[in-house]
Amino acid sequence: MQTQWPHLLWIARHGQSAGNVARDAAEAAGHVWINVEFRDIDTPLSELGVEQAVALGRWFRDLPVEERPQVVLASPYVRARETARLLMEAADLREHRDVRLRLDERLREKEFGILDRLTKHGIREKFPELSEQRTHVGKFYFRPPGGESWCDVILRLRSLTEMVTREHAGERVLVIAHQVIVNCMRYLLENLDEAKILAIDKLGDVPNCGVTSYRLDRGANALVPDLVNFIAPLIEAGAPVTSAPDPQSAPKP
Numbered sequence: 534m535q536t537q538w539p540h541l542l543w544i545a546r547h548g549q550s551a552g553n554v555a556r557d558a559a560e561a562a563g564h565v566w567i568n569v570e571f572r573d574i575d576t577p578l579s580e581l582g583v584e585q586a587v588a589l590g591r592w593f594r595d596l597p598v599e600e601r602p603q604v605v606l607a608s609p610y611v612r613a614r615e616t617a618r619l620l621m622e623a624a625d626l627r628e629h630r631d632v633r634l635r636l637d638e639r640l641r642e643k644e645f646g647i648l649d650r651l652t653k654h655g656i657r658e659k660f661p662e663l664s665e666q667r668t669h670v671g672k673f674y675f676r677p678p679g680g681e682s683w684c685d686v687i688l689r690l691r692s693l694t695e696m697v698t699r700e701h702a703g704e705r706v707l708v709i710a711h712q713v714i715v716n717c718m719r720y721l722l723e724n725l726d727e728a729k730i731l732a733i734d735k736l737g738d739v740p741n742c743g744v745t746s747y748r749l750d751r752g753a754n755a756l757v758p759d760l761v762n763f764i765a766p767l768i769e770a771g772a773p774v775t776s777a778p779d780p781q782s783a784p785k786p
Contacts, residue, residue, distance in 0.1 A: 537702030538756050543602065543746040544708045544718050545589065546739045548582030548619075550612040553741070553777045556652070565655035571611075573642060573649065573779075578615045584772045585742040586616040590623025592766030593707075602626065602707035604633050606697075608640040608714070616742070617709045639693040642779060643713040646680025672734075673727045683730075686717045694721055703749075712739040712778055722747055722756055738776040740764050 552569050559567040569576060578586065593601055601624065607617040617634060626632040648656055648663070657664045667675040676682040697706060708718070716739065720730045744763040747756035764774050 536698050536754070538698055538749050538754070539701050539704050539706045540749050541600070541602075541705040541746065541759075542697075542708070542722075542756060543706070543744050543760075544710070544715050545616075545744045546712055546715055546741055547578070547608070547610075547613040547616040547709060548585040548589075549579045549741045549775045549777070550576050550582055550779070551579050552576040552612070552779055553582075553775065554579050556779070557777055559652050560654075563654055564652055565658055567650045567652060569650060573610070575611050577611050578619075581773060581775065582612065582616070582741060583619060584770075585767055585775075586619035587623045588770035588772040589616075589742045589744070589766050590620035591770065593620065593624040593626070601705065603631060603704045604635065604701050604706045605709065606635050606637055606640060606693075606706065607709040608642065608711060609636040609638055610641055610711070613640070613709050613711065620709070637693060639689040640708065640710040640714055642711040643683070643686050644679070644681045646677040648677045648680065671727070671731070673731060683713065683717060683720075686713055687720060690714070690717050690721060694718075715739045715743075715745060719745060723758065738778050740767075740774055740776040742767060742772075743774075743776075 551571070552567070552573065555569045556567050571577070605617055605621060605626070607613045614636065621627050621632070621634065647660070651659065663677060667677075673683045676685065716730055716734055719725065719733065740762055742764075744760055744766075745758075746760040746763070748759045749755075750757045767774050
């Protein structure tokens with residue numbers, strides 16, 4: 534059976550979160566722990582994150598009607614849900630009854646297990662053997678105790694992708710999630726391997742509210758990359774561009 538892809542698929546990272554801000558401060562101070570009062574699931578957007586989400590929403594509002602999202606899929610984490618809500622309001626998508634918002638736990642952030650809330654320095658100090666193992670194995674396959682590897686994330690995203698092709702074929706779908714999700718979706722959609730996706734990851738963090746998109750090539754019945762980490766809507770709106778990893782992210786090799 535031939536796969537039926539969406540007509541357009543956008544994948545966006547959430548706006549800057551309070552956790553991003555706390556992580557930057559902890560790393561700069563050389564602390565072991567990142568001082569966040571919320572569970573990762575409950576971490577809200579920062580004021581700048583709100584501004585970024587609204588700016589991206591206004592960009593979608595200014596697209597031709599036939600190019601705007603029909604379906605919004607979002608991670609259930611607060612920072613992604615808030616980004617989706619603010620974006621949809623700014624884009625006037627809520628005025629159209631055919632625009633659906635679906636929260637899907639398969640889009641949640643990568644789970645960091647025992648390394649949760651630790652800075653780079655903290656990981657090396659508290660779990661030197663795990664730090665060495667991760668360096669040896671590489672982030673694609675390394676699974677911290679109680680957490681996930683990139684492969685684990687990709688496994689759940691395979692299921693999500695199958696659902697998208699089954700339920701949203703020919704539609705315009707916007708996904709709002711997290712940095713690792715963006716990269717792992719690229720791995721799947723662009724048929725990449727470990728070396729290629731880690732090379733992309735090493736180039737830099739995914740910008741908050743940056744957009745990567747794919748457009749259906751009907752002749753080939755395949756999604757073709759269109760935009761990659763597109764940040765023009767933020768620049769045009771005067772919203773500062775940020776790209777810090779989420780506070781639970783383990784350090785890059």
